[in-house]
Amino acid sequence: MAILPKLAETILVVDDDTSIRDALAEFLTAHGYCVRAAADAAACERALAVAPVDLIVLDVMMPGEDGLSLCRRLATGGRPILMLSALDGVTDRVVGLEVGAWDYLVKPFEPRELLARIRALLRRPRSEAPATAPPSGVTFAGWYLDMDERRLRDPAGRPLVLSEGDHALLAAFVQRPGRVLSRDSLLDLARGVDAAAYDRAVDIAISRLRRKLADGDPAPLIETVRGVGYRFTATVRPA
Incomplete structure (x- = not known):
């Protein structure tokens, strides 16, 4: 045979x-x-x-x-x-x-x-091989983010609407809490932020995201590191 x-x-x-x-x-x-x-x-x-x-x-x-x-x-x-x-x-x-x-x-x-x-x-x-995929949900400072479903809830449980760019930017931060991310890194990590690759695009997008996060919690979650970039200050945990 x-x-x-x-x-x-x-x-x-x-x-x-x-x-x-x-x-x-x-x-x-x-x-x-x-x-x-x-x-x-x-x-x-x-x-x-x-x-x-x-x-x-x-x-x-x-x-x-x-x-x-x-x-x-x-x-x-x-x-x-x-x-x-x-x-x-x-x-x-x-x-x-x-x-x-x-x-x-x-x-x-x-x-x-x-x-x-x-x-x-x-x-x-x-x-x-992993038996199951890790949960896609994370919590930070009372917030809940489902990265697969692109759903965000504030500490009071109220849903917030995120654009594709807002979600991409927030996901880039929560996946790297405490790390200083340069504008170039954020442009690469969150390509939905803006089609134009320039520093001001990131600044505008972060300002918009900060306003949305401030609606539910006045504590600053995104810190500006002058001359370097931005840092997500909250502790992130699996939901």
Whole structure:
């Protein structure tokens, strides 16, 4: 009886940068993998609906729904998720792993390291995958934010309406409490803030978000660090 050859394992590369996406697809294909690609969260979900994959390489910073939110929703699928990000702080890596990623690799990276990590993840038994995704809700200073549903309630339990940009900006802060974030970082983390990439866009967006948060609580939650950026001062806890 003839022994059938092992089918190539399938990797889904999710990255909004076409050059990175194409380069990863070419590199991984050359090393024997079947590669599919998606430019954003919606395209990722469409690809998964068509056929399953063995591993997902997922960029953190994408327009619309970011990689952290998408990872949280995909973490229950039992497949390895390797996150890619230009953010190299310890907190950034911890957040990525806490939302369900199996590994986290900082850009720029050596392609051989990416290949080695992918091979290691594919060797791991699927039982090591997170059983359930972490809760998407967080609390801070009496507020409640559901990052998946984009719902915000003030300390009195009243709902507040957030625009896509407001939500993206607030999510960037609550995922990195106590850290000083520069304007450039906030533009990358919260692309919904404004299409124009200039410092004043962030200042205007933060002023708008501060006014909304002040409606329910006069205590300042977003601190200006002169000449550097902004810091979220409240303690953030899972809901």
